[in-house]
Amino acid sequence: MRRFSLVPGGGHPDAPPAPPSGRQPPSRQLPPGQASLEELGRLLRDVTFVVVDLETTGTRSADSEITEIGAVKVRGGQVLAEMATLVRPAAPIPPFISVLTGITDAMVATAPRIDAVLPTFLEFAHGSVLVAHNAPFDLGFLREACVRCGHPVPAWEHLDTLRIAKQVLSRDESPDYKLGSLARLFPADTEPCHRALADARATVAVLHGLFERLGNLGVTTLEDLQGFSRKVSPAQRRKRHLADGLPTGPGVYIFRDSAGRALYVGTSRSVRARVRSYFTASEPRTRMTGMVAAADRVDAIACAHALEAQVREVRLIAEHKPPYNRRSRHPERAVYLKITDEPYPRLSRVRAARDEGTYLGPFTSSAAADLAAAAIHEAIPLRQCTTRLSPRRPTAACALADLGRCGAPCDGRESPQEYARHVAAARAAITTDPRVVVDVARARIAGLAAEQRYEDAAVARDRLLAFLHGAQRLQRLSALNTVAEMTAAAPTPEGGWDIAVIRHGRLAGATSTPAHTDPWPWVTAVRASAETVRPGPGPTPCASAEETELIHRWLTAAGVRLVSLDGQWASPVAAAARDISLLHRPQDPAGAPE
Incomplete structure (x- = not known):
């Protein structure tokens, strides 16, 4: 049994000193009757909202500027604070904007620039959920201002009262969803007038009116509201x-x-x-x-x-x-290609893989398996007839022998020993190095492309990819299924470890450690309690192919560490994955890699 260190001393490299090993893993459950915030959700009455409105020189944040910011901080229906300021843009305010908002160049002549105002707003809104009427407009200008001023763009949680109103209200209640119309429906003390603070105050009234409607629909938490749909x-x-x-x-x-x-x-x-x-x-x-x-x-x-x-x-x-x-739903419907066990073996499409034979796959459909078989037959002259042949009873050869696609073992032109070379080549292509199939297929694709037979070239490419995907899947499954036991750990964002015990390609045990604790007692406990898994024949004897592939994907993810290994986990040097990556490079019209 080989054993690898997670990090010296256990835990993450930046974790505090670990407690003495051998201690029993502590309970991770909350005290009885105590619920977590995640469990309850964030009640709307407990969330702090900052309702914001902007006045700008235009409609596009890329080439327009902010001229006024108004914001109201509320929680539980109460106003906690307000913020309002004019902002001096670098360019003159267009006349039609001045007519709409009433903000003129003279009014902003002594106002601060956005780089002086923005830090104040960011501090005012920190830790709150932003709310705006047509939020993409206001958030777009705020994000653009952060970029221009060199501030990191916050990942604001936000609500859009326009979107919520469209989901909650019917056309019978309001002729449209403009802020002025909604402010009249939910009587606001301040009438919106295209000035930032007045519009923000009106939006607060609309927000609270919408919350009252949503409460009648059972929406009481921020999480419910973010996923709400009429x-x-x-x-x-x-x-x-x-x-x-x-x-x-x-x-x-x-x-x-x-x-x-x-x-x-x-x-x-x-x-x-x-x-x-x-x-x-x-x-x-x-x-x-x-x-x-x-x-x-x-x-x-x-x-x-x-x-x-x-x-x-x-x-x-x-x-x-x-x-x-x-x-x-139906893992039993997976399709394999098997090299049969007889004097003159051939490729056979089978559903079950329960012996020590050579298999390719599994494939998700019979059509994919047939494409892979065609790629092998193109490169290796295995017989394609389904008759069981015997060296002592020759039979007539078929047309494939005359075309050079088969060595005709049926009529004695190839002895079992000579035919065995083809079988060995097919086994090697499936299990270790697919080069013989790849070389023939790529040469055919190039030839067809040169003749401008692009549809035929695409068929040849699809056959090759079907074969390579089947070989890659087999090689991944086989590599894990031969390992008697491995233990691996993935770091969690909180500073703990997700630990898995895998035996013969099957997940046998799983646990997760708390943050900044010595993981070894947990590793020892999960290995001792893991499911007993006994090896069997076939490419997937102990788990479904999908389960083993999930495990492989997790093991090869960034940050996962191998803790212990009983056996050998390796893939062939010339594995099928190499050629798949080459085929998925930019392609010419025929589908051949450039």
């Missing part, structure tokens, strides 16, 4: 209680009907927030509307980290085959 039916919204009590961290959720049948399986880094979104936000997938209507309850499984959640999702979909899931 397209969600009242019946759908009434089911949002199904998310109550679900985990707030990573995990898998299962929608079930009244009979307990699984309708849909999904995964999320925050299960409760994701499930709530099905009942409060507009779902772009139309089929999910029927799923939500049929749902009677939602079950969830809390997971240590995202990888465990993804793996559990794949397993549950394969087990329950929920009608509203489209992918991963």
